[in-house]
Amino acid sequence: MPKPHIVRKGDTLAKIAEAAFGDRKLAAALAAYNGLADTKDIRIGQAVQLPGKAELKPPKARPAGARAGVAPxxxxxxxxxxxxxxxxxxxxxxxxxxxxxxxxxxxxxxxxxxxxxxxxxxxxxxxxxxxxxxxxxxxxxxxxxxxxxxxxxxxxxxxxxxxxxxxxxxxxxxxxxxxxxxxxxxxxxxxxxxxxxxxxxxxxxxxxxxxxxxxxxxxxxxxxxxxxxxxxxx
Ligand SMILES: [Zn+2]
CATH class of the missing domain: 3.30.1380 (Muramoyl-pentapeptide Carboxypeptidase; domain 2)
Incomplete structure (x- = not known):
């Protein structure tokens, strides 16, 4: 079961990935897992779901029609x-x-x-x-x-x-x-x-x-x- 992490002031997906998985490079995979547009697409108070490390896959292509930098x-x-x-x-x-x-x-x-x-x-x-x-x-x-x-x-x-x-x-x-x-x-x-x-x-x-x-x-x-x-x- 994924565990939620509530985004705090100063959090980045890289920091969250580092704390959860010991690997900042998993930020993009974490963004993809959460259906986010990119690694900057987080806001304070948002729940980022943290799955097991093995469940994190390479980022998927954004759905057609999604504009760069805008969450679909x-x-x-x-x-x-x-x-x-x-x-x-x-x-x-x-x-x-x-x-x-x-x-x-x-x-x-x-x-x-x-x-x-x-x-x-x-x-x-x-x-x-x-x-x-x-x-x-x-x-x-x-x-x-x-x-x-x-x-x-x-x-x-x-x-x-x-x-x-x-x-x-x-x-x-x-x-x-x-x-x-x-x-x-x-x-x-x-x-x-x-x-x-x-x-x-x-x-x-x-x-x-x-x-x-x-x-x-x-x-x-x-x-x-x-x-x-x-x-x-x-
Ligand atoms: Zn129903």
Whole structure:
């Protein structure tokens, strides 16, 4: 499991790599592991995930469209205030009838193209070729699924259960992370809420390496092994 290091004043990725691995030259690999644009792409308070040294690979090419020096996606926010600051103030778009103001979707939602089709959980005769999600994480989801193919884990992704979906958290009066388009559900048939499920641990590790939180780590009836979300503390 990667361990988070919270970036402090004066930290550089080279210093963090030196302290964690005894090798400043692993800064670029650490940047790549965290989905950062380059070794300067850190801010105070940001969580940098530190995997085992053996897991650090040479830096990957930046996803197409990423500009030099600009991170292709924001770091995963922690808590409601940070989620709102990063992905939009959802409270201003909720209508009394339980539907979103259409501006929510036109301003914030986009589509991540999938490198392979995934059968729909609710109708396996059809497949998803893309994921409707927040526009800021579309390149991140594309990178994650490209990595899934690269690591030979395509077979672990059996069904697609949904990305963007305007709704409340199950049994609660606050918006689900699906409402921001920053969560996706996979393999729902065998990963019902409150169960241990059968999610492939290599898939979990891959998503977590990109900063996703896996609902299978939550406890009791909150346990949600089909669910991956790009934020924590919520
Ligand atoms: Zn979910």
């Amino acid at each position: 996606w924001p770091p995963a926010p922690h808590g409601m205030d940070a989620i709102v600051a990063t992905f939009g103030d959802i409270r201003g778009f909720a209508r009394d009838d339980g539907t979103p103001d259409p501006k929510w979707e036109t301003q914030f939602m986009a589509r991540a193209a999938l490198p392979f089709p995934i059968p729909l959980d609710w109708d396996r005769s059809k497949s998803a070729s893309g994921i409707r999600c927040h526009k800021l994480i579309a390149p991140l989801l594309e990178a994650v699924f490209t990595d899934i193919v690269g690591k030979g884990l395509q077979g672990a992704v059996q069904t697609y259960g949904g990305g963007y979906n305007w709704r409340m958290k199950r049994g609660q009066a606050k918006p689900s992370t699906h409402s921001w388009g920053i969560a996706i559900d996979l393999n729902a048939r065998t990963n019902a809420m409150g169960t241990a499920g059968d999610m492939d641990p290599r898939l979990v590790e891959l998503f977590e390496g990109y900063g996703f939180v896996w609902g299978g780590r939550w406890s009791g009836s909150n346990k949600d092994p089909m669910h991956f979300q790009y934020c924590s503390g919520y």
